[in-house]
Amino acid sequence: MLLALVVCTSAASEERTHTLAQFTRPALLGRFDEDRDGKLSEKERATLRKAFGGLDVPMLPAEPFHYATVARPGHVDQSQLREWDNTPADNPLTNHGATLGRVLFYDRQLSRNGSVACASCHRQDAGFTDPRRLSVGLEGGRTRRNAMGLANLRYTNLKGRRPGFFWDERAQTLEDQALMPIQDEVEMGMALDDLCGKLCELPYYPPLFEAAFDSSEVTSERVARAIAQFVRSLESWDSRFDREAAAALKAGDGTGDFAGFTREENLGKRLFLEGLGGVAEFACAMCHIPPTFNTEHARNIGLELDYKDPGLGGLERPPNEPFTPSNEGKFKAPSLRNIELTAPYMHDGRFATLEEVVEHYSGGVHPHPNLALAFEDDDSPEATSGMRFTQEQKTSLVAFLKTLTDKRFVSDERFSDPFIRGGE
Numbered sequence: 534m535l536l537a538l539v540v541c542t543s544a545a546s547e548e549r550t551h552t553l554a555q556f557t558r559p560a561l562l563g564r565f566d567e568d569r570d571g572k573l574s575e576k577e578r579a580t581l582r583k584a585f586g587g588l589d590v591p592m593l594p595a596e597p598f599h600y601a602t603v604a605r606p607g608h609v610d611q612s613q614l615r616e617w618d619n620t621p622a623d624n625p626l627t628n629h630g631a632t633l634g635r636v637l638f639y640d641r642q643l644s645r646n647g648s649v650a651c652a653s654c655h656r657q658d659a660g661f662t663d664p665r666r667l668s669v670g671l672e673g674g675r676t677r678r679n680a681m682g683l684a685n686l687r688y689t690n691l692k693g694r695r696p697g698f699f700w701d702e703r704a705q706t707l708e709d710q711a712l713m714p715i716q717d718e719v720e721m722g723m724a725l726d727d728l729c730g731k732l733c734e735l736p737y738y739p740p741l742f743e744a745a746f747d748s749s750e751v752t753s754e755r756v757a758r759a760i761a762q763f764v765r766s767l768e769s770w771d772s773r774f775d776r777e778a779a780a781a782l783k784a785g786d787g788t789g790d791f792a793g794f795t796r797e798e799n800l801g802k803r804l805f806l807e808g809l810g811g812v813a814e815f816a817c818a819m820c821h822i823p824p825t826f827n828t829e830h831a832r833n834i835g836l837e838l839d840y841k842d843p844g845l846g847g848l849e850r851p852p853n854e855p856f857t858p859s860n861e862g863k864f865k866a867p868s869l870r871n872i873e874l875t876a877p878y879m880h881d882g883r884f885a886t887l888e889e890v891v892e893h894y895s896g897g898v899h900p901h902p903n904l905a906l907a908f909e910d911d912d913s914p915e916a917t918s919g920m921r922f923t924q925e926q927k928t929s930l931v932a933f934l935k936t937l938t939d940k941r942f943v944s945d946e947r948f949s950d951p952f953i954r955g956g957e
């Protein structure tokens with residue numbers, strides 16, 4: 534369901550005829566005589582700001598970055614990825630589309646008072662999440678839940694299911710999702726018709742829309758498509774886990790210990806992937822499925838006896854799995870990639886550290902009528918988790934989780950803030 538289509542063509546912006554070339558690095562830096570290392574001084578920033586009527590403008594590469602083709606390591610099965618891919622036929626990922634999406638993602642003009650961008654709550658250095666337990670919106674209001682990390686969201690059609698987006702899966706597609714925070718009163722507070730009017734007036738958007746969609750017309754549908762393309766381009770495949778997995782596969786040993794892992798990391802890997810005592814039902818990977826480490830649907834992991842936030846249960850939907858009376862307390866989990874950087878954890882950000890998360894799984898799971906089967910312990914009716922870890926196992930799990938950090942992803946220029954921020 535795409536929200537009301539809003540179209541805007543501004544006569545004024547047609548007349549101004551800005552071109553994409555004006556916003557490229559060579560053109561912007563070329564305005565200054567002596568050069569240098571490509572970095573702008575405060576004074577130069579102020580000059581540029583003034584030249585564009587006091588606006589922050591993006592500085593784009595001369596040729597668009599590559600988003601449409603991605604190199605992935607050998608252990609990532611390409612045919613499986615195609616199966617998991619949620620890219621709709623009518624919105625393929627293009628370099629110009631994702632470039633526009635990147636600018637929109639970082640642009641505070643998308644909020645009513647020009648103070649909040651998507652990136653305000655989804656910070657690249659924090660795996661595209663927010664280190665605050667709850668995020669702060671345009672007028673200082675707090676979000677209801679902890680922000681979610683954004684990695685490998687293109688690949689969510691897992692095990693024949695297709696979870697929605699957000700902790701309660703309420704957005705069906707990334708295209709639908711993109712317009713929700715923009716209009717949300719707490720987050721960005723922008724009505725769609727005002728949004729399109731405002732974007733047409735900014736010198737860099739008509740040429741960016743032209744490049745992405747072959748016409749400079751700004752519509753809310755195109756805004757949604759471009760943002761969804763950028764979010765789909767956020768692929769993370771360069772962690773130590775990936776390098777080791779690819780190397781092990783090449784050496785013909787895809788299942789054993791990794792040569793470059795410590796003993797602890799290998800123990801954690803085995804626990805995570807194969808389960809405690811090799812019992813697959815008790816494996817973290819049952820739900821956090823490699824190599825994306827996404828979940829295939831929302832589950833209740835027994836965080837509370839009585840959930841204050843019902844999660845999926847707050848939506849009118851039949852139970853999403855057999856044997857559970859309702860969806861109360863079920864939440865989707867974000868990808869565990871870069872989990873070391875995405876604290877705090879869970880839908881309400883209740884855990885500050887990975888140690889606390891593992892402690893929860895080991896002994897802190899509360900009983901609940903909707904509790905996921907993985908946590909039922911047949912041998913002991915009082916215990917609600919069959920996952921009881923020794924101290925060594927706990928430390929190993931945390932060590933393994935930290936091998937999912939992808940430093941390149943969190944510093945990749947293609948995903949970084951393109952705006953020249955000045956005079957702030």
Ligand code: HEC
Nearest residue numbers: 650651654668669670676678679680681698699700714720
């Ligand atoms: C004020 C903070 C804030 C802003 C601004 C914001 N987000 Fe979010 N984002 C959140 C929070 C909080 C959640 C989880 C909300 C929930 O589940 O109810 C979230 C969830 C998401 C998800 C779901 C991820 C998943 O795994 O299902 C995506 C995608 C996303 N945001 C993208 C965006 C985009 C794109 C923008 C800009 C158009 C944006 N966000 C703006 C805070 C924010």
Ligand code: HEC
Nearest residue numbers: 816817819820832864865866867878879880890894905907
């Ligand atoms: C039955 C499915 C299931 C199993 C098994 C499972 N998890 Fe989770 N995990 C989830 C769900 C669902 C959430 C989000 C719950 C919430 O916020 O209410 C989650 C959240 C997390 C988070 C926090 C994610 C974030 O971004 O905040 C971490 C870390 C995590 N799990 C690690 C593990 C580890 C380690 C194991 C094995 C010891 C494990 N999980 C086993 C389903 C599962």
